[in-house]
Amino acid sequence: MADTVESAVMAVLQSGNSKYADAGQIKEASEKLYSFGLCALCILRYIQLPIGPSYCVRSADAIYKALGIEAKQDQKPDEESLCVKPCPACLGILDLTVADHIVGQFKAEDYDTMDALVGIELPKSIYIRHRAVQIAGRQQNIPSAAENVPEVKDVFRYLFTQQLSIVCDVKANATNDMRIDIAFSHPETATEHQFLNIRKKEPASNSSDRKNGTFKASADRSKTVVLSDLGACADDEFTKHSTCPPPAIETAAKIDSLIFKRASLFIGGRYLKLERNISQTPFVVEGRRMTELSVAEVIGEPLERLIRCDSYNLVGSGREDADVRMLGDGRPFYIECINPRFKAVTKEQIQDIEDQLTSSNSPVQVRRLQVIPAKDTSIIKEGEEHKTKHYCALVWFSQPLNPDKLVEINTLGKNGILLQQKTPVRVLHRRAPLTRPKRLLNVELSHIEDRFYKVRIESEAGAYIKEFVHGDLGRTTPSLADLAGVTADILELDVEGVSLDFPPTPKDTIV
Amino acid sequence: MMVAEDPTSSISYDLTAYTQLDKEYKEQPALYLNRYFSQQFYTHTVILKRKHGEIEPSQPTDLPDSQTPANIVPKEWQYVLMSPNKLCVIGIAKQHPLLDPAMREQVGSITKVIYADNVKNSVIKGKGKKQSLRLMPSTKICTVQTSTGKEYILRAAVKGVLMEWNSRLETDPQLIYSHPEQAFVAIIKPGTDDSSKILSDCVSSTD
Numbered sequence: 001m002a003d004t005v006e007s008a009v010m011a012v013l014q015s016g017n018s019k020y021a022d023a024g025q026i027k028e029a030s031e032k033l034y035s036f037g038l039c040a041l042c043i044l045r046y047i048q049l050p051i052g053p054s055y056c057v058r059s060a061d062a063i064y065k066a067l068g069i070e071a072k073q074d075q076k077p078d079e080e081s082l083c084v085k086p087c088p089a090c091l092g093i094l095d096l097t098v099a100d101h102i103v104g105q106f107k108a109e110d111y112d113t114m115d116a117l118v119g120i121e122l123p124k125s126i127y128i129r130h131r132a133v134q135i136a137g138r139q140q141n142i143p144s145a146a147e148n149v150p151e152v153k154d155v156f157r158y159l160f161t162q163q164l165s166i167v168c169d170v171k172a173n174a175t176n177d178m179r180i181d182i183a184f185s186h187p188e189t190a191t192e193h194q195f196l197n198i199r200k201k202e203p204a205s206n207s208s209d210r211k212n213g214t215f216k217a218s219a220d221r222s223k224t225v226v227l228s229d230l231g232a233c234a235d236d237e238f239t240k241h242s243t244c245p246p247p248a249i250e251t252a253a254k255i256d257s258l259i260f261k262r263a264s265l266f267i268g269g270r271y272l273k274l275e276r277n278i279s280q281t282p283f284v285v286e287g288r289r290m291t292e293l294s295v296a297e298v299i300g301e302p303l304e305r306l307i308r309c310d311s312y313n314l315v316g317s318g319r320e321d322a323d324v325r326m327l328g329d330g331r332p333f334y335i336e337c338i339n340p341r342f343k344a345v346t347k348e349q350i351q352d353i354e355d356q357l358t359s360s361n362s363p364v365q366v367r368r369l370q371v372i373p374a375k376d377t378s379i380i381k382e383g384e385e386h387k388t389k390h391y392c393a394l395v396w397f398s399q400p401l402n403p404d405k406l407v408e409i410n411t412l413g414k415n416g417i418l419l420q421q422k423t424p425v426r427v428l429h430r431r432a433p434l435t436r437p438k439r440l441l442n443v444e445l446s447h448i449e450d451r452f453y454k455v456r457i458e459s460e461a462g463a464y465i466k467e468f469v470h471g472d473l474g475r476t477t478p479s480l481a482d483l484a485g486v487t488a489d490i491l492e493l494d495v496e497g498v499s500l501d502f503p504p505t506p507k508d509t510i511v
Numbered sequence: 512m513m514v515a516e517d518p519t520s521s522i523s524y525d526l527t528a529y530t531q532l533d534k535e536y537k538e539q540p541a542l543y544l545n546r547y548f549s550q551q552f553y554t555h556t557v558i559l560k561r562k563h564g565e566i567e568p569s570q571p572t573d574l575p576d577s578q579t580p581a582n583i584v585p586k587e588w589q590y591v592l593m594s595p596n597k598l599c600v601i602g603i604a605k606q607h608p609l610l611d612p613a614m615r616e617q618v619g620s621i622t623k624v625i626y627a628d629n630v631k632n633s634v635i636k637g638k639g640k641k642q643s644l645r646l647m648p649s650t651k652i653c654t655v656q657t658s659t660g661k662e663y664i665l666r667a668a669v670k671g672v673l674m675e676w677n678s679r680l681e682t683d684p685q686l687i688y689s690h691p692e693q694a695f696v697a698i699i700k701p702g703t704d705d706s707s708k709i710l711s712d713c714v715s716s717t718d
Contacts, residue, residue, distance in 0.1 A: 327521075392521075396532070396536070396543075398537060398540035399537075422675075425594050425598055425600065426547070427596075428596070428598055428674060428698065429597065429598055429700060430596075432636070433635055433636075433674060433675060448524070448526065449526070450533070451533060451537065452524075452526055452529070452533075454522075454524070470543070471693070473600065473692055473693055474679065474686075474693025474694075486540070487543060487692075489536075491529055492524055494522055496521075
């Protein structure tokens with residue numbers, strides 16, 4: 001392992017790009033950096049060794065040997081880490097166990113992805129301390145330290161992506177599918193950069209400084225501001241506030257947040273609701289569930305188990321009341337599976353879920369269930385407003401109708417009826433008070449027995465059918481009650497059809 | 512998989528579940544509103560009684576059953592229909608002098624309904640927030656005039672915000688007789704979700 005580092009050092013010396021002419025000068029510089037308390041990797045950084053396999057060498061000894069450092073016995077780190085105390089330059093972030101740990105967490109989630117976009121956020125004191133090393137380097141004649149050196153962020157990214165590739169077979173690149181966001185914090189040095197604010201007056205605050213109702217504390221000035229302030233700060237000004245080289249620390253930086261986020265998987269289809277008293281999504285009022293089942297849960301639960309997502313959302317092309325059945329070919333919908341671990345689901349696995357629901361005579365079933373591309377989800381909402389719906393209802397009249405009256409209503413119904421519907425009382429608490437014109441394209445009334453009738457309606461999207469039957473205290477006109485001249489009530493309602501072509505019928509099934 | 516279906520057949524309904532409903536409602540069709548609303552009653556004089564601790568002169572407790580009409584001041588009952596979403600529809604109850612057949616001669620027939628100016632001018636836009644008209648139970652909503660020159664004031668009955676007033680009553684006051692359920696006076700959104708607070712000035716029966 002030492003030879004990996006040695007040959008890298010040789011290569012640099014031979015390239016003529018180094019500030020040093022020979023191994024002796026390297027040794028001298030390395031020993032000074034070592035005396036600052038820097039970890040082995042930070043020493044490599046400050047002698048300007050380019051990022052490469054040398055940084056992955058897991059033995060501080062090998063690095064010391066290659067550089068010619070005589071590590072003091074009582075200060076020799078044990079097997080576990082590359083320094084005794086956390087490194088004052090990288091705050092312990094370059095300790096390989098850190099990258100290992102994160103990769104381990106990621107592996108445990110078992111995402112079936114090949115790529116990931118890695119985002120890294122470091123504590124602001126890193127930049128302060130880097131400047132401190134640079135100033136110390138100038139003061140103590142370490143030429144390379146004052147120049148451009150590999151940054152902590154880039155070295156960490158390198159270490160992390162190497163491990164990610166080895167352990168998880170995942171490449172770090174600019175993918176949209178998978179994000180790994182790592183943010184470090186270091187409470188011990190959290191205020192080290194604040195002297196930069198005191199130097200000059202507070203910049204005028206802007207509205208973006210006010211997040212979630214509270215003003216951002218000055219400790220939260222962004223990294224770009226810190227860097228630009230540092231640039232404007234002269235060395236002698238800097239040394240008034242910060243020791244050079246940077247002071248020792250007791251604690252290592254910790255992982256403030258570690259977020260794994262995968263792009264959602266969308267499953268589309270059509271759902272049937274064959275029984276009443278089932279809401280589309282879980283409906284909770286004052287802590288109590290209003291219906292035992294919901295369409296979203298019946299379909300979402302098996303999908304959640306298969307795809308291993310955090311949660312799911314069902315979006316339907318419109319919605320029917322909990323007490324209304326959804327028959328015929330079903331209502332188009334999609335389920336968004338949030339943060340899925342397993343995206344490479346096969347057609348068979350999805351078909352399996354569909355078949356399970358059908359064969360078990362579940363009150364909620366699906367048709368045409370399939371994975372859909374994210375862009376197809378917009379079809380669902382567009383269809384909601386423009387497509388017609390077919391209904392069938394059980395109606396009660398206070399008196400049986402005269403046969404002539406029945407014919408009269410059906411003749412009228414065949415040509416379509418234009419309704420003026422004020423926002424129904426039952427939704428007036430959450431919808432704006434408006435009068436909406438809605439067209440019923442076809443109304444067909446038939447007698448069952450006595451005061452019971454069946455009505456079949458083809459209607460424009462957004463019409464309130466229940467209100468058309470009883471009239472909603474005269475606020476929907478004309479109503480079936482008005483046309484019949486007696487009191488009317490609707491006892492049962494079913495949706496027979498929602499005409500929207502979604503999702504496209506799979507070409508390899510027999511229709 | 513998809514079989515062309517006879518459009519008029521497929522769905523059939525089990526009517527046995529509704530035999531009881533049919534029996535009850537065919538006598539009194541207006542009862543169907545009980546499926547959508549819970550009903551309570553309001554009258555303005557009840558409030559005075561509670562507030563001032565007086566016993567109403569019209570309610571002597573020890574009269575025999577055959578009371579002369581002259582001793583009794585009939586209460587002006589309004590109904591309050593509350594929807595599950597807490598919205599309240601208010602209107603003239605059957606027990607109100609205006610609708611009591613026994614009182615028709617004395618009261619006369621309805622000629623006009625005039626809504627209060629602040630009601631007619633109120634802004635009803637969103638879901639009943641800042642701009643809408645605030646109401647107390649005793650707030651006057653409208654006045655009903657009769658052929659004998661009598662005037663009856665109808666009030667909000669609940670505390671809340673005005674959502675709708677029934678303009679059809681101004682153009683066609685006879686609706687109160689011909690289609691009582693369409694002749695509601697106003698729809699009010701209460702300021703709270705607590706039913707007992709909403710209906711604090713109401714009673715469950717006019718007896």
